[in-house]
Amino acid sequence: QQTELNSFLWTIKRDPPSYFFGTIHVPYTRVWDFIPENSKKAFQQSHTVYFELDLTDPYTISALTSCQLLPQGENLQDVLPRDIYHRLKQHLEYIKLMMPSWMTPDQRDKGLYADYLFNAIAGNWERKRPVWVMLMVNSLTEVDIKSRGMPVLDLYLAQEAERLRKETGAVEKVEEQCHPLNGLNFSQV
Numbered sequence: 001q002q003t004e005l006n007s008f009l010w011t012i013k014r015d016p017p018s019y020f021f022g023t024i025h026v027p028y029t030r031v032w033d034f035i036p037e038n039s040k041k042a043f044q045q046s047h048t049v050y051f052e053l054d055l056t057d058p059y060t061i062s063a064l065t066s067c068q069l070l071p072q073g074e075n076l077q078d079v080l081p082r083d084i085y086h087r088l089k090q091h092l093e094y095i096k097l098m099m100p101s102w103m104t105p106d107q108r109d110k111g112l113y114a115d116y117l118f119n120a121i122a123g124n125w126e127r128k129r130p131v132w133v134m135l136m137v138n139s140l141t142e143v144d145i146k147s148r149g150m151p152v153l154d155l156y157l158a159q160e161a162e163r164l165r166k167e168t169g170a171v172e173k174v175e176e177q178c179h180p181l182n183g184l185n186f187s188q189v
Contacts, residue, residue, distance in 0.1 A: 009039040019046065027147040028156035049161045053177065054170040056158050067178035068132040069124075076126045076133060079186070088133070092122060095140045102145040112149050121148075130189045131181050 008022035019042045024031065043049070054060050070079065077085050099114040107117075121140060125133055151159060161168050 009036070009042060011042075017042075023052075023153045023157070025152045025154065027150035028153040029150050030147060031153060032156075043157065043160075044164075046166065048167040048169070049157070050169045050171050051154055051158055052170065052172055053154075053174065054158070054168065055155045056162060056168075057170075060170070060174055063174040064178070067174060067182065068128045070127055070129055074127075076128065076130065080130060088137070091137065092125065092140075095122070098142075099145060102142045104146050107146075107149050110149060117145065117148055129182055130186060131184055134189055 010020040012018040012020070021039055021042070053064075070076065076088075080088070096115075096118050099118050103112065103114050103117070122136060125136065128136070150156075158168060
């Protein structure tokens, strides 16, 4: 029963009420049917919506991309042990080879090509910091590839908020997410 599910919705009792809603970074289609109606209703009734980051802002996307890169002149081959770098390179070659078979007919009908998708996800991987490469590799699975083209829940809600002309904002800046991850040392990664 949907009414018995934990909705990750918290209410701040004031007039008008405020809400906190916990999301996860997965394609919205994988979780949307499991989000209880009270959460959807709270979103619909809200006039202002704040997200972790503003994923509809081109600066945010650009800054996220930039923060993932190694310092100028450095490549992943320079910072990873040789054996790990070669295993990673082989794994990415395998992924690139497998991706066409992982694509769904719906993705192909929408004009999404495996080479384009691989480059969108893994392009410039040799310039990325190890922590970001690790996160990238974790998202290069058959299940994740089959759901590409669908916005993650946060982005879907942000797009809906814009469509419904709600005021939007972000509670964090890109730097607040990037600096802690970029501050991890190699053994932590």
